[in-house]
Amino acid sequence: MKEKILALLRGTDGYLSGQEICSVLGVSRTAVWKGVHALQDEGYEIEAVQNRGYRLVSAPDLLTEAELRSHLHTRWAGQSMEAYDHLSYSTSLRLRQLADEGAPHGAIVIADVQEGGRGRRGRSWMTPPPGAAIALSLLLRPDIPPAKASMMTLIAAMAVRDGVEAVTGIRPQIKWPNDLIVNGRKICGILTEMQMSLETESVQYLIVGIGVNVNYESFPEELAEKATSLKLETGSRVPRAPLVTESLAAFEDYYDIFISDQSLVRLKENYNSSLTGLGEEIRILAPEGTWTGISEGIDEDGGLCVRHEDGQIEVIRSGEVSVRGSHGYV
Numbered sequence: 001m002k003e004k005i006l007a008l009l010r011g012t013d014g015y016l017s018g019q020e021i022c023s024v025l026g027v028s029r030t031a032v033w034k035g036v037h038a039l040q041d042e043g044y045e046i047e048a049v050q051n052r053g054y055r056l057v058s059a060p061d062l063l064t065e066a067e068l069r070s071h072l073h074t075r076w077a078g079q080s081m082e083a084y085d086h087l088s089y090s091t092s093l094r095l096r097q098l099a100d101e102g103a104p105h106g107a108i109v110i111a112d113v114q115e116g117g118r119g120r121r122g123r124s125w126m127t128p129p130p131g132a133a134i135a136l137s138l139l140l141r142p143d144i145p146p147a148k149a150s151m152m153t154l155i156a157a158m159a160v161r162d163g164v165e166a167v168t169g170i171r172p173q174i175k176w177p178n179d180l181i182v183n184g185r186k187i188c189g190i191l192t193e194m195q196m197s198l199e200t201e202s203v204q205y206l207i208v209g210i211g212v213n214v215n216y217e218s219f220p221e222e223l224a225e226k227a228t229s230l231k232l233e234t235g236s237r238v239p240r241a242p243l244v245t246e247s248l249a250a251f252e253d254y255y256d257i258f259i260s261d262q263s264l265v266r267l268k269e270n271y272n273s274s275l276t277g278l279g280e281e282i283r284i285l286a287p288e289g290t291w292t293g294i295s296e297g298i299d300e301d302g303g304l305c306v307r308h309e310d311g312q313i314e315v316i317r318s319g320e321v322s323v324r325g326s327h328g329y330v
Ligand code: BTN
Pocket: 090, 091, 092, 093, 116, 117, 118, 119, 120, 121, 123, 125, 134, 135, 136, 137, 179, 188, 189, 190, 191, 208, 209, 210, 211, 212
C-alpha cells in the first residue's frame, strides 16, 4: 500500500485528493491514511490539506522497495526485487540463492548496508555506513556463450555511468574494463559472476554486482588515494534510488542491443567515448611483466586494443591483466 501511494504522489504535481487515491487503489480512506502515516514515519514529508489532499514535499534518501519502485520505469530490470536495510552477507550471494530458486531475469537484490561485500580478485568490498553507498546485484539469464559473459560488465559500467550523469550531471569515465572514475578516483566497482550449466556448458545465469560510492564523506587512509564518492566530488548528497533506477533503465537498453548483435559492435564507440587513457600511453600489468602501449579502445568483443611501438595491435582480455595510466592508477 505504502509503495502504491508513494508512486501516485510522486507522479502528481501538487495535491492528490484522498478520494482519488482511494478510487485508483480501490481501498478505504482509512487504508490511505494509514499508508500516508507509515510513509511519514519513514521520513517522507507529506503535506495533508483539507479539501485538496496530499502532497509529497520531500523524501528521505532510502533504498527501500517503496522508494525504488516509485522511481522505477523499466520493463524488466529490477521488477523483481529484494531490498535490505542491512544484509549480513553479499547481495550477490543472496541473489545467487534466489537465482537457484528460479528468480526471473532482471531480479535485483539491493542493500543499504552490506556486510561481507566481495570485490574483484578476492578482495573485500568496503561495508558502508547507512546512506553512503549502493550495493546492488542484478540477475541476468542471457542466451550467450560463456566467452561473452564478461561483456556484460562493460555494459553495466556504461549503464551506471549514465545513471550517475542523469542524477548528478557528472559523467564518469570508465577505466577498462569496468571501474567508474571521477577526477582520477574510483566511484564504482563491478563484479560479474557466472553460473554455468554443467550439462550444456552454457550460461545458466550471470550476477552483476555493482558497488557505488555515493555519499561517503571520507575514506580510510589505504583507499583515500584511489577512491572517491559522488558527494565528495559534487559537494552535496546524491539521492541513491533514482541513481539505481536510471542505471537499470540504461542497462536494459544497452543489454537489448548487445543481445541482438551478440557483440558490442554498436556500443563500443559509446564505451570508448568514456574510456580513460584513450589514445594515450597506458601500462599493462601482466603476469609476465609490465609493458606499455597506446590505448586504441575496445573492440566489439570488449577486449582492449593496445598498440605496440612497432604498430602491432595486441588485444587484452579482462581477467588476464590490470591496466594503469602511464603515471598512476588512471
Ligand atoms: C571491484 O572490486 O571493483 C568490484 C566490487 C563489486 C562490489 C559489489 S557491491 C554489490 C555486490 N555484492 C558484492 O558482494 N559485491 C558486489
